[in-house]
Amino acid sequence: MTSRNTVRIAAICCALTVGLTSVAACNRDGGDSGGVKVGLITKTDTNPFFVKIREAAKKEAEAKGANLVALAGKFDGDNEGQVAAIENLVSQGVKGILITPNSSSGILAAIKKARDAGVIVIALDTATDPENAVDATFATDNKEAGRLQGAWVKGALAGKAPKLLMLDGTPGGTVDTFRHQGFLEGIGLTENSPEVAGKENTNGDQTKAQTAMENLLQRVPDANSLYTINEPAAAGGYEAAKKAGKAGQLVIGSVDGSCTGVRNVKAGIIGATVLQFPAKMAEQGVDAVVAFAQNGTKPSGFTNTGSQLVTDKPVAGVPSKDTAWGEQNCWG
Structure with missing residues (x-):
């Protein structure tokens, strides 16, 4: 993996690059609104499924007055890139991280460090192994x-x-x-x-x-x-x-x-x-992080977002x- 790039914060969007493909969502007012900061890490940023998760998370964050910083691995299976992303999001001061893990077990140490630092971690789409390595999971059965x-x-x-x-x-x-x-x-x-x-x-x-x-x-x-x-x-x-x-x-x-x-x-x-229904995963994940930041409420367990x-x-x-x-x- 390439070395970690410098974090750059532009006037319109927060752009974060850590030697992996990354996309940062814009704040609603175009700058740091002082709202809750939510991190999102998807497996890639090209698969339409993860694109939909990112779009839905951005929209829900804007509706809640929150700021979303979204990152992605270079490819499906890029565990190392996701570990680096977690570390950088924690350093950015996010209240919670939503992640679709590339490796359900390989990411566990990085998740533990984030939770030990007081960051809520929620799995979307892909459960960790064991499932209770995160605070909650919102995913398809x-x-x-x-x-x-x-x-x-x-x-x-x-x-x-x-x-x-x-x-x-x-x-x-x-x-x-x-x-x-x-x-x-x-x-x-x-x-x-x-x-x-x-x-x-x-x-x-x-x-x-x-x-x-x-x-x-x-x-x-x-x-x-x-x-x-x-x-x-x-x-x-x-x-x-x-x-x-x-x-x-x-x-x-x-x-x-x-x-x-x-x-x-x-x-x-x-x-x-x-x-x-990837949008449901993203929306419910963002809502949970915002609720945690506002009143300390933590989600728990597995929530089935449905299939047809x-x-x-x-x-x-x-x-x-x-x-x-x-x-x-x-x-x-």
């Missing part, structure tokens, strides 16, 4: 989201035995683990089931997913189903399958709920996706909404 994806894929196979490929995310992340486990539960398989024909990690990146899928299809050309950690991975997997002339043989499920993902469901690129299967090909026993609903409720 990712095991349930994975289970919904798996149950739909099982139904869409219409009685055919699965020959399953899995495009996973980043090792060590609770989101990745929970979705993977939930999917297997939903489709009725275990980790060692012979029907699980191949797995690759993608870091949730479309380009990496396409390369991974190309490799998987070379080994398992007759695969008939595909689990994906998120919609960029699904898009990459589909492109690889399309180039190999095998897209038509695959039932593809995913999780996210971006407007691009919902459009891909509508176009038949993804069979179904599980929509999440979206598909135009419903299957029996799996509640779903169509893409018209999805287009009205998607993000990004």
